[in-house]
Amino acid sequence: MQTHSEENYLKAIWKLVEHSGENVNTNAIAALVHTRAASVTDMMKKLSDKKLISYQPYKGVSLTAKGERVAIEVVRKHRLWEVFLVEQLGYKWDEVHDIAEQLEHIRSSTLTEKLDKFLGFPKVDPHGDLIPDKSGKISKQQQIPLAQLESGNKAIMTGVADHSTLFLRFLDKHKIHLGDTIETKEKTTYDSSMEISVNRKKNIHISxxxxxxxxxxxSRS
Amino acid sequence: MQTHSEENYLKAIWKLVEHSGENVNTNAIAALVHTRAASVTDMMKKLSDKKLISYQPYKGVSLTAKGERVAIEVVRKHRLWEVFLVEQLGYKWDEVHDIAEQLEHIRSSTLTEKLDKFLGFPKVDPHGDLIPDKSGKISKQQQIPLAQLESGNKAIMTGVADHSTLFLRFLDKHKIHLGDTIETKEKTTYDSSMEISVNRKKNIHISxxxxxxxxxxxSRS
DNA sequence: TTTTATTTTTAGACACCCCTAACTTTATTT
DNA sequence: AAATAAAGTTAGGGGTGTCTAAAAATAAAA
Structure with missing residues (x-):
């Protein structure tokens, strides 16, 4: 059994490993859990003692199978609760993160499965992130940042890298939503900003x- | 802003005051929050410093207006979540207490109201307890223990004093539910056990x- | 009313999780 | 390779919430 804090660290490590693929460094964790490097080191010892991570001083950490199982379970709960908040309670996608951060720590051997069933076994959360299944399996998204899309190519928006309220509201304001077809019209070499079209209609200039x-x-076509 | 632990103490005090009407003693609180008297004393100082209770050593405690507001808010959340768990997720009434104990501490300025609306503004939780409204108002139940009902009188079951899984399952097993009409047939003076009828049909002997x-x-009739 | 029992509080300690400041190790420059 | 910078760890400490054991206050009994 883990504390809320331990779960938060495991989730952070999991996210960082997903992105980088490598061992995770102390400062990166500190930034994600909003704490200081010294606190991270303390916790790494604790998680290492509990065999949830493998940790060698100065060499970064990675999750053990056990640690990954816990982390994915937390992620699963977080994303399912986000679906609940948006689809059932009527929240907007930029409002649910903080509440889901709390709900993800609710402990029950049955709650997650009941919630999953109630929601109709959703595959994706309101931000386009995939929801791990009951067994912890989670398929990799075939997605790239729009910034890497070549000029003149079309693609479907499937997610966001930044989950902050500020960024999500920015997208809302410009009517850019999950599922929209986006085409890169022109890239400015100077500042890498680009002109895009959304659903073949409005053109927008984005940084x-x-x-x-x-x-x-x-989209292959 | 209160910690989970503080909220649990406030809720316990509120419950005890509801029942006894008087100042609450240390051991009673300790029993309700599953801790020791010494821990309670520590917490009483903290809550008193925060002006959530009025506390004089050796003389028991009572809630301040501020403390009562917090306590009722927690109770409101607990009962709303219980409704959600039973009505939406399909839990049975004896399974929801522990989960609701956790959910009642979720912090959000908007969640409770959205949940309340989603559930259709329920008045009562699955155990018959009244749900305080948004403003904290909670009407007093006009209810008495069945043990106090005179022989030959009819009444409607409106709640339970014991919320334990064991007791609730006992009631399920004997098909005694909220809303049932109960009539006391005969009381045994020796052990105060009684013969009752449920919905004018089956007769049961209960301790x-x-x-x-x-x-x-x-029921006045 | 004095003694005994019960209740409550204080004292001292520990686990958890965080912090700052100082030190050590590793990486980067020059 | 030596000097500097960056990253990570250790040392020491603080707040929260819990505990046991001992002391103090209150209640009950002789």
């Missing part, structure tokens, strides 16, 4: 910062 | 212990 945080799946 | 934990509203 590279924004383009990096929009995730798309290339 | 005084059980009769004390079944709450009924006298």
């Amino acid at each position: 590279n910062e924004v383009a990096k945080n929009i995730l798309v799946r290339k | 005084n212990e059980v009769a004390k934990n079944i709450l009924v509203r006298k």
